[in-house]
Amino acid sequence: MNLTHYQTEFEKLMNREYFSKEVHPIRKDAFSKFLDTGFPTQKWEDWRFTNLSAITKKNFKISDVQDAPKEKLDLSEFEMADATDIIFYNGHFQRNISTIPKGVQLLTGLEYLEMKNWQFNYPANSPFDLLNTAFMDSGLSLVISPNTVIEKPIRFLFISSGKENLMVSPIVHFDLGKSASAIFIEHHLGDAQAFFQNSSTHIALSQNAQLDHIRIQSNSQEFINMANLNIEQGVDSQYSFFQFAEGGKLSRLNIRADLKGEGANCDLSGLALSTNSQHLDHHIITDHKVAHCTSSQNFKSVLQDSSKGVFVGKTIVRENAQKTDSTQNNKNLLLSNNTLMNSNPQLEIYADDVKCVHGSTIGALDDxxxxxxxxxxxxxxxxxxxxxxxxxxxxxxxxxxxxxxxxxxxxxxxxxxxxxxx
Known part of the structure; x- marks a missing residue:
């Protein structure tokens, strides 16, 4: 696998004046680690069902801020009542056509890192998180103060457009203070054909915080989408996630949820709809690190034509995580004899006083x-x-x-x- 092209693009990025040089050490460290690991291959256990040749055999160039919309965007088809919209176009935040929600602190990536004293803990064993960190744009972070309730949904619209082979690397941080609550919608759409989006979303929930997170993936069927979602939950926090996925030639959702505070609850679910030769992959890890937490994974796929689907869900229960209550469920409906679904729910349990169940079904419509x-x-x-x-x-x-x-x-x-x- 030739990574020379990515080295060339990385050098171009480092020379762009609008990127802060203070972030360069973080970029360099991540890119060095990415070069050491390279792209996953099907020899890797976690990637054996997913062929990444659509990424590795094509040269993508990094998107520039000049890749902004040339005319006013018509978003009437995607109007969502009550939502406050923050717009990204080809990976870049469009402040002039976005609405900043009241009660929310909106920070650039640089401002967020300064607030965190430059402590940026990206997953060092995740190639696509490393690639995102190396090529991340200026980034956007939402911080909600303790005891703040945001009533209206906050929707991030990620719009992809154009015919060029573009790679975009949006990165979002969403931090909720103690007893704060919000509704966060990621909506990925657009008519771009040869497009590779490698996004990372980092969510941190403080004690008793609550977040409902909905992800909608409705890109073109030639779109390549790698979505990396990392969640950290504090004491008594509540996190609910639902993905509706119908777009993308090659798509993978990587979720890692770390339950670090007692009483935390994490509900993950999704519905994937695939046709033609689409490949929609879900790789989910819920890690119970402390006692008295609950979690669920509930994912369904509907497959048509010669499409393929993957579900690998793992629940880890650490030795100290007694009284864990966890369920996994994966159901898949095949509408054609030419479809292929790989389902692999897993339990990794190191505690003895737990309640954990899992199940998986694959089948056609009932005659x-x-x-x-x-x-x-x-x-x-x-x-x-x-x-x-x-x-x-x-x-x-x-x-x-x-x-x-x-x-x-x-x-x-x-x-x-x-x-x-x-």
Whole structure:
């Protein structure tokens, strides 16, 4: 695998005047470690089901701030009631068309690092986190003060556009103080074709903080998306995550949730919809480091045509994490004989007083259910649509925010209409 191209692009980035030189040591350290590890191959246990040739065999250039929108953006199709929108275009924050929520401290990456006394703990064993740190743009950080409640959803719109082979590396920090609460939406969209987005999101929840996090992935089907999500939870904090993914030629969601405070609760869920030759991968780690915490992983996939899916979910219970209560569930619906789903839920338990269960199913639509619906007057496609709808609604119905649930339901129904007709 030739990494020379990335070395050349890294040198270009280091010479850009609009990037602060104070961050360069962090970049250099991360890039050096990335060169040592290289891109994962299918010989790596965690990557054996995912072929990264779409990344490794193509030369991407890093996006420039000049890659800004040339005309006013029409976002009417993606309007979400009540949401406050912060816009990224080809990886770069667009302050002039963004709305800064009240009660939120918005910091650049440099300001955030200064606030943290330059303590930046990126995951040193994650190649794509290392690559993101090396090539990160100026970054954006949201800090919510203790006891602050943000009622309206804060939506980050990541818009990708253009025909160039661009690589973007957005990095976001979201810190909630003690007893603060918010709703955070990541929405990834755009018409870009040859595009590689390698994003990292770092979330820190203090004692009794609460965050509902929704991630919507609706890029073009030629888009490559590596999403790295790292969560640290304090005492009695509540974190809820849901991903709705339908876009992307190659997509992988890497989640690592560290439960570091007793009484923390972490609920992770997602619905993936794939068609044609899409490859949608989920790799989830929930790490119980202390006692009296609860967690769940509940992910579903619907696969059509010759698409592929991966779910690798691991729950780790450390020796001191007694009274852990954890569940894992992965269900997958195959709508074609040519699809392939790899599912591997795992438990790694070092404590003896715990309650941990996991399960996985892969299968086609139930013939008896189809026969029953057709006997009631529905045609084959209507019957399929009804069953797929029931399969997916279990997750979508749990979205608390009505405007967000309505938006995602509409996206799902559009996908269902395209893939269960004709």
């Amino acid at each position: 008896n259910a189809l026969f029953y619906l057709r006997s009631r007057g529905l045609d084959l496609m209507e019957s399929k649509a009804l069953l797929v709808n029931g399969f997916a609604n279990e997750l979508m119905d749990k979205i608390k925010q009505e405007s967000v649930r309505a938006f995602i339901t509409n996206q799902f129904e559009n996908w269902l209409r395209k893939n269960t007709t004709g």
